[in-house]
Amino acid sequence: MNIPVVTVGQSREDLVGGLERLHGPVTVVRRCSELPELLAACQSGLARAAVVAEGSEGLTASLVDRLGAVGVAVIALTDSADEAARLRGIGVASALTGVESAVLSDRVEEAVAQVTGGRPRVTHSSSAADTGAALGPVPAEPLNSQEEPALGRIIAVWGPAGAPGRTVVAANIAGELAAEGKSVILVDADSYGASIAAVLGLMDESAGLAQACRLADQGLLDADALRRVATPIATKLGSFRVLTGITRADRWTELRASALAIVLERAKQIAEVVVVDTGFCLEADEELSFDTMAPRRNAATLRSLELADTVYAVGAADPVGVPRLVRGLAELETAVPQAAPIVVMNRVRASSVGRGPERQLRDAWERFGPASELKAFLPEDNAAADAALLGGSLLLEVAPDSPLRRAIAELVCAPVQQKSKTSVFSSTAGRKLKD
Known part of the structure; x- marks a missing residue:
């Protein structure tokens, strides 16, 4: 040779x-x-x-x-x-x-x-130019054997265009897991409309994720550096860290897929759960598809979904949001075939789909939806959601008895009791969420 x-x-x-x-x-x-x-x-x-x-x-x-x-x-x-x-x-x-x-x-x-x-070679074809498959990201390099092994899990929260509630769901998932005693890092990887900082009432002066990606790109990101960059958030029931998103949409080039993969790998070293709020778009940049070396705006979303252990696909429960989710899931299957998303309907209410909204949605999904099963329904609770947004807080703080809060807690915490001991959730199996 x-x-x-x-x-x-x-x-x-x-x-x-x-x-x-x-x-x-x-x-x-x-x-x-x-x-x-x-x-x-x-x-x-x-x-x-x-x-x-x-x-x-x-x-x-x-x-x-x-x-x-x-x-x-x-x-x-x-x-x-x-x-x-x-x-x-x-x-x-x-x-x-x-x-x-x-x-x-x-x-x-x-x-x-x-x-x-x-490592697989990156291949590009004109037939796949409009999908994430054209990106073909490669896995992150193995960590230095002297470093701590990455034991955490990655949860990616994704949804189609139209603001189905990805950010609110992701932030509250992080809060509920922290309340369960988990060490959690929340990552805002949305390259179009990063808003975790606004939801949590943080000063949006610097982009924590962009800082972490710069350090990772230079090979300088270790566990201590990541802890310094991530912002600590304390709630009544627990605390977690946040890597805030880019402050302007035109800074998306700072979220390179290779650097983001290193950031997520380091995050798994210091946290049991890494929750990633992703962008909506799964397309490759068609104008750049001829150039395999050009940066891709949606690479951060695609890499997060590829590396995720669990993907929640969130859609709005209304006549517009449901078809968008159906189309989005088809695109997701093409772009990231291994994703196997858990489908979640958000803002479920009788006024948008009729009496017995869950039954109506299940019937419509069985007839017209993809093979993915509807797993969870998050009820609309405008009063609680508005109070949390106004105060820059989570639902568990401003509305602990909110049906929306309890539905999110059940989504990520109820399955804990059914996990095996090898799961990162097993250490608190049997515990109930305290209000």
């Missing part, structure tokens, strides 16, 4: 010559003077591996993801233990600057085998 390699930086004089004298599978096909030139060479299909002999500090998770997308493994040379640890965090293999040519050749072979055997 021949492995063409490009290099960047001025290392030892015999780095290239040493590899060539081995007469092994590794062949240096180009020497580059800087990282942009190396990236261009790799994107042209010239190489399968890149050796960064100098300037490894310029490597970021986004750059490594772009190289990985075209099947190129990255190996950096450094004598710094801290830099080597940072590089491992963004998926880069490292070696000492004085490494022997034979050892470096072996490292290159190992890195290439990991990229081609452990």
